Amino acid sequence: MTVVFDEALIARTRQAVRDLRAMAAAGRIPPPLVDSPKCVRCSLAPICLPDEVNYLTAAGQAEPGREIRRLVPARDDAAPLYVQEPGALVRKSGECFEVWLKDQRLGQARIFETSHIALFGAQITTPALIEALDRGINVAFFSMGGWFKGLAHGPAHKNVALRIAQYRAAFDPQFTLTLARAFVAAKIRNCRTMLMRNCPEQPKEAIDALMQLSKEARRAASMPELLGIEGNAGRIYFAAFAGMLKPRPSAETGEPAEWPFEFDGRSRRPPRDPVNALLSFAYSLLVKELTVLAQVVGFDPYMGFYHQPRYGRPSLALDVMEEFRPLIADSVVITAINTGALSGRDFVRAGPSVALTPAGRKKFIAVFEHRISDLITHPIFGYRISYRRVLEVQLRLLGRVLDGELADYPAFTTR
Numbered sequence: 437m438t439v440v441f442d443e444a445l446i447a448r449t450r451q452a453v454r455d456l457r458a459m460a461a462a463g464r465i466p467p468p469l470v471d472s473p474k475c476v477r478c479s480l481a482p483i484c485l486p487d488e489v490n491y492l493t494a495a496g497q498a499e500p501g502r503e504i505r506r507l508v509p510a511r512d513d514a515a516p517l518y519v520q521e522p523g524a525l526v527r528k529s530g531e532c533f534e535v536w537l538k539d540q541r542l543g544q545a546r547i548f549e550t551s552h553i554a555l556f557g558a559q560i561t562t563p564a565l566i567e568a569l570d571r572g573i574n575v576a577f578f579s580m581g582g583w584f585k586g587l588a589h590g591p592a593h594k595n596v597a598l599r600i601a602q603y604r605a606a607f608d609p610q611f612t613l614t615l616a617r618a619f620v621a622a623k624i625r626n627c628r629t630m631l632m633r634n635c636p637e638q639p640k641e642a643i644d645a646l647m648q649l650s651k652e653a654r655r656a657a658s659m660p661e662l663l664g665i666e667g668n669a670g671r672i673y674f675a676a677f678a679g680m681l682k683p684r685p686s687a688e689t690g691e692p693a694e695w696p697f698e699f700d701g702r703s704r705r706p707p708r709d710p711v712n713a714l715l716s717f718a719y720s721l722l723v724k725e726l727t728v729l730a731q732v733v734g735f736d737p738y739m740g741f742y743h744q745p746r747y748g749r750p751s752l753a754l755d756v757m758e759e760f761r762p763l764i765a766d767s768v769v770i771t772a773i774n775t776g777a778l779s780g781r782d783f784v785r786a787g788p789s790v791a792l793t794p795a796g797r798k799k800f801i802a803v804f805e806h807r808i809s810d811l812i813t814h815p816i817f818g819y820r821i822s823y824r825r826v827l828e829v830q831l832r833l834l835g836r837v838l839d840g841e842l843a844d845y846p847a848f849t850t851r
Contacts, residue, residue, distance in 0.1 A: 463597075465841055471505075481507035485832055488817055492833070492842050506819035508829060510811060517545045518801050520556035520794055522580065528564040547571060552728050556580060556797070574728045584720045586748070587727055587737075595734035601838040602752075606739050613659060615755070615837075615845055616742035620666045621653040622759035622847035627673040629850055630762045634680035634770060642676040645669075659742075674702045677766075681711070682774045696780030697773050706789030713783065713790045714772065714800065718765035719757070721804050726753035726827060733831045756830055759848050764807060764823055772803045815850055 439445075459466060468475075468486030475481050487504045519526055519535050521542060527534045533550060535542045535558075550573055553560065557580035560568075568575055569590040577585040605611045628646035632638060649669045656662035678699040699711040707713040727750040730737035740751025742758070772778050782796025792800060808823045821829070826848060836842040 465839060475507055476505070478507075482509065482828075483832065485829065485836070488829070488833065489836055489841060491817065492846055504817040504819060506817075506821065508819075508821055508825055510821045510825065514549050514551035515809075516805070517550050517553045518556070518798075519553065519558040520797055520801075522557050522794070524558040526553065526555070526558065526560040526564050528561065528567050533564060533568075547573070552576060554578060554724060572732075574731060576724045576728065578720065578724075584724050584727075584750075587724075587731065587750075589731050598734040598835055598838065599736050599739075601835075602735055602739055605838050606741055606745075612741040613656070613662070616659065616662055617654050617656055618845045618847045619742050619755055619758040620656075620662055620669075621650045622849050623666070623761060624650040624653055624669045624673075625849045626759060626762040627669065627766075630680065630766060630770075631673070631676055635676065636682075637679065639676045639679060642672050645672050662742075670702070673762075674699075677711075680770050680774075696783065706787075708788055708790060710778075710780070710783045710790055711769065711773070713792060714769040714778075715765065717792060717797070717800065718768050718804065719761065721801070722757050722760065722765045723750060723753045725808065725824065726750070726757050726831075729828050729831055730756075733828065733835060735831065735835070756827070756834065759830075760823075760827065763848075763850060768800070768804045768807045771807065772800055775803075777803055812850075815848070816846055 468484060468489050470486075470490055472486070475484070475486050478484070485508070487507060491504055517526075517533060517535075521535070521537055524535055524537050524542060527536060528547075529544070531547050532544045533547060533553070534544045547567065548571075550568075552574040553568060554576045556578045560575060565575060565588065567573075569588065572590060575588040577588070579585060605615075624646050628643055628650070631643055631646070646669055649665055649672075653662060653665050653669075656665055681697055681699065683697075697711050698709065700709075702715070703709070703712045704716055707716045727737045730750070730752050735752055737750040737753045738748075739745055740753075740755045743749065743751035743754040745751050777799050778796055782793055782799065783790055784793050811820045811822055812826070813820050814826065814829075830848055833842065833846055837845045
């Protein structure tokens with residue numbers, strides 16, 4: 437094909453160069469395309485989120501009933517590799533990660549199908565760690581008791597502009613309060629939804645109180661006031677939490693079996709009963725997911741807005757986790773208990789502390805992975821994606837708020 441370099445084409449090219457330089461100097465992302473067929477085939481669509489960003493702007497909300505295309509893959513093809521056998525060692529063998537215990541191979545996972553590695557008191561060889569870091573596979577470290585200790589990852593994400601915006605916003609008291617109010621109000625509403633869905637005899641007073649506290653959270657004038665509202669909501673929610681746990685009858689007698697899941701309130705460091713042990717472990721798994729995803733998106737997971745920075749604490753992951761505590765972590769605990777996936781034999785007591793046995797932890801991780809991989813209908817956009825994808829979408833939308841593309845953070849609340 438012959439291209440004629442005439443004056444018109446040269447002028448158009450020069451104008452395009454000037455426009456690109458002006459756009460780069462402005463430091464603002466151009467608005468996303470509207471219903472462009474190019475977006476469907478673009479590998480960056482799950483990062484750009486063109487339809488979602490357009491929908492959340494004033495122009496998009498002015499078109500009720502508009503369809504949002506699901507440009508985000510419903511599920512991630514890769515899955516985490518959990519290693520919790522005491523003394524186990526992760527090695528690299530060709531294109532696989534292999535898990536060994538002394539001279540016995542316990543299993544393997546193909547490297548390209550591994551999203552991240554979670555080690556519970558286990559070890560990893562240097563060649564395996566280097567391969568993981570080279571391929572962007574984060575390695576999360578837990579204690580044998582399930583406490584999240586830290587994360588090994590490759591070089592920091594190249595999107596330094598996002599981290600600059602994150603740091604700048606973290607030092608703006610009004611901005612951090614606005615974001616914190618959205619996180620806490622969504623968490624309280626989702627706690628209320630859990631009680632309405634799972635309590636056979638709905639605690640009307642608790643449900644009404646949580647709705648009122650959710651409204652008060654959106655009007656909180658300061659961080660201390662917001663912390664007080666959240667604490668009051670937590671007290672009401674966990675006072676009614678036992679109503680969502682259903683004893684199962686014995687298969688032999690049909691009578692109620694021995695019930696190890698009595699719950700009299702939240703206790704931490706250490707958890708003093710099996711339910712609290714499960715809640716603490718579920719929150720640890722969830723903060724691990726969000727720490728990994730925050731790193732992937734380009735955030736600094738240790739600089740938060742509601743949870744203040746503290747050495748070793750992934751504050752941003754804890755911020756975004758608030759709205760998902762009831763929907764993912766609490767839901768996993770309720771499911772594991774009510775379906776009989778766990779029994780009293782899956783726990784061990786040491787002094788005042790209760791923890792899962794290795795076998796019990798394996799069962800619980802399976803329930804957690806089933807929940808976070810389960811497809812749900814997004815309450816704002818209307819398409820079906822997994823909870824793990826929802827977490828990523830929320831983090832990317834938070835980035836759009838920080839760079840000014842969105843005015844408000846669209847917190848995730850389910851009906």
